[in-house]
Amino acid sequence: AMAAAAAESPLNRCEMRSPRLGIITASITYQYVREVFPEASVLKLGWSFPFPDQLLRTFAEQVQELVVLEELDDFLEERVRSLGLKCRGRELFPPCGELSVAKLQAVKDRLEGRETAPRAQSLPGLELPARPPVFCPGCPHRGLFYGLTKFDVVVTGDIGCYSLAVFPPLNRTDVILCMGGGISMAHGLEKAGEKRKIVGVVGDSTFFHSGITGLLDIVYNRGTATIVVLDNRTTAMTGHQDHPGTGRTLQGEETSAASIEAIGRACGVRRVRTVNPYNLKEVQAALREEVAAAEPSLIISRAPCPLHERKPVGPRHSIDPQKCRRCRACLKLGCPAIENHQGEIRINQLLCAGCGTCAEVCKFQAIGPLGEEESK
Ligand code: SF4
Ligand code: SF4
Numbered sequence: 001a002m003a004a005a006a007a008e009s010p011l012n013r014c015e016m017r018s019p020r021l022g023i024i025t026a027s028i029t030y031q032y033v034r035e036v037f038p039e040a041s042v043l044k045l046g047w048s049f050p051f052p053d054q055l056l057r058t059f060a061e062q063v064q065e066l067v068v069l070e071e072l073d074d075f076l077e078e079r080v081r082s083l084g085l086k087c088r089g090r091e092l093f094p095p096c097g098e099l100s101v102a103k104l105q106a107v108k109d110r111l112e113g114r115e116t117a118p119r120a121q122s123l124p125g126l127e128l129p130a131r132p133p134v135f136c137p138g139c140p141h142r143g144l145f146y147g148l149t150k151f152d153v154v155v156t157g158d159i160g161c162y163s164l165a166v167f168p169p170l171n172r173t174d175v176i177l178c179m180g181g182g183i184s185m186a187h188g189l190e191k192a193g194e195k196r197k198i199v200g201v202v203g204d205s206t207f208f209h210s211g212i213t214g215l216l217d218i219v220y221n222r223g224t225a226t227i228v229v230l231d232n233r234t235t236a237m238t239g240h241q242d243h244p245g246t247g248r249t250l251q252g253e254e255t256s257a258a259s260i261e262a263i264g265r266a267c268g269v270r271r272v273r274t275v276n277p278y279n280l281k282e283v284q285a286a287l288r289e290e291v292a293a294a295e296p297s298l299i300i301s302r303a304p305c306p307l308h309e310r311k312p313v314g315p316r317h318s319i320d321p322q323k324c325r326r327c328r329a330c331l332k333l334g335c336p337a338i339e340n341h342q343g344e345i346r347i348n349q350l351l352c353a354g355c356g357t358c359a360e361v362c363k364f365q366a367i368g369p370l371g372e373e374e375s376k
Pocket of ligand 2 (some may be wrong): 335352
């Protein structure tokens, strides 16, 4: 049934242009293909598994040269070849890293038998400042990781929005591995002899699918790591899906909500506490006490993702230029709403989500919420 649905899905789009070159692609690579090969016929797969085999065959019959362009593994290309269709693909571009317009221009050079010239990734004449990806304005994870910057601990993490803490200015994840790895690595490093206290971080959704076994392992094997579950009440990184802790199924039906606190206790963790990550003092106090404990502990840092809630956390904030001493402490939060205009620190009112975290770090009381009228 799935194969039949894939074969007829409108998500798979066949765009016939010149018959000389036909490109099979999917996802973001389609946009690069359209920019670099505007004349080519394109089969854009929006439903790539199960494969729409007949569509692949029909497309291949209508073009003289068939090329498969896809990021990472040769997933589509292998299938095309397995159908007995002759194509080119992986030999034209590197097997790792993201594709880009520049990389596809090099593919075009190769296809047309030209020397490939190195090309800039950005638009000619457009000088953009280099900047690392950062947490969104108002993200509740910011306060927790800012709190961790005050402690000499090893932070092990895994994959989620919270992986962004690895970048400046927070720089507060030391090692990232697979889903659930934030917990299991915390235990592994301790058993391997790391002398500093280890804090493992994990997202709420990840905790449910691959964190619980690691936590149980820490308790069972007499570890002492502190585990922080960054509970933003959704699976934010992949598009805000529900999970067993939200009380809703993926279809939006009400269901029972699993308690992270109860699961932690059931695993044998005696020190379990919940903090509000927008309250930096509370975060610091919890980290101080749990990092000092000679037994495993679990901190649940709980506040909903404002993007998922579709509303600001509170009133927008602004900086009083008369009070600001330009100490730049607020810039260390890495909030994209806080801008440095040639030394003058300002809050971009279009971006501020009103979380108030910056007001907490300003020692000069230069930051505060706008009044109700101004904040509208
Ligand atoms: S922390 Fe306060 S005083 Fe320092 S730059 Fe930011 S607003 Fe100005
Ligand atoms: S209140 Fe401060 S930290 Fe929060 S979103 Fe606005 S500028 Fe950023």
